[in-house]
Amino acid sequence: MQTGTPDSTAAPSLATPGLAAAVARINDVPLHRPGENIPAEALRQRACTELLRQAAQADGLLDAADKPSDDGVISAAASAAIDTLLDGQLAIPEPSEESCRRYYDAHARSYRTGERVHARHILFALTPGMDVALLRNRAEACLLDVRCHDGGNTGDADGFARSAREFSNCPSGADGGDLGWLSSGDIAPELARELFGQPQIGVLPRLVHSRFGLHVVEVIAREPGVDQSFDAVRGAVAMSLRQQSFVTALRQYLQLLAGGATVTGVDLDAADTPLVQ
Secondary structure (H helix, E strand, O other), rough: OOOOOOOOOOOOEEOOOOOOOOOOOOOOOEOOOOOOOEHHHHHHHHHHHHHHHHHHOOOOOOOOOOOEEEEEOOOOHHHHHHHHHHHHHHOOOOHHHHHHHHHHHHHHHHHOOEEEEEEEEEEEEEOOOOOOEEEEEEEEHHHHHHOOOOOOOOOOHHHHHHHHHHHOOHHHHEEEEEEEEHHHOOOOOOHHHHOOOOOEEOOOOOEEEEEEEEEEEEEEEOOEEEEEOOHHHHHHHHHHHHHHHHHHHHHHHHHHHHHHHOOOOOOHOOOOOOOOO
C-alpha cells in the first residue's frame, strides 16, 4: 500500500478552466482541499484508498481516531491496516500448473533474457493543470506526421529527429530523441511493456503512455535475447497470474465498498484497474 503522494501527472484535471473544483468526498470525508484541482486518476486513487481506510476502521483494524487524508498521504497505521484488511478479504487462488503453462505459451517472448532495443522517442510531458486534451492532440498530430514520413531513415536530417528537437520535453530531443540501446530495466515499466517482447520495427502505431507523459516511439533495431524454458520461469509466471487474480479481486471488493458508500465528485467506474498500490 503506497503511503506517499500519488503521481499526479498521469491524468487530466477534473476542473473546468477558470472554475474552482468541487470537493470530492467519500461518506462526507473530503479527498482534497477546497479549490484544489486534482487530476482524475489521482483523485480516483485517493477515493479507493479512503474506501479501504474506512473499511479497515469498520472492521476494527484501525483506530477510529485515525485522521483521513486530504492530500493523498495516509498514515503508516492506515496503510498497515489496509494491508491486513485485504489479506483477510481477498481470496487469491494459487494458479494451477496448466494455467501457468498456458500463460507461458502466450507470453514466452516477455521472459527472454538479454533482449535489447535501440529506440528513440518524442516526449510530450504531462504537468499539473495542463490541458491534456490539447496535449494529446499535439502528440497525435506528431505521431501521424512521423508515421507518414517513416521511411527507415534514422539520420539526423530525418523527420523524426526534427520533430524530437522541436517538440520533445526529454533531454534526448537534442539528439533527435535517440535513447541508444536499452534493456528492459533501463526504462519505466509502462514503456518496457510496449518495447520488449514485441516484433515491431519502426514507429509504433499508437502513443505510449507513461508516468512521464505521452511518447511517440520508434524502434530502430532489436537484439532478440535468449528464450527461457518454462521450468526456469515458472515462479515468475505464477507470480504474474497471482497478481492478475489480486487485481480482479481488489476491483470487485472496491466496487462492493463503493456500492455501500456515499461517493461524491469522483467517478470510480472510470478506473480500468484498482488505483491503489
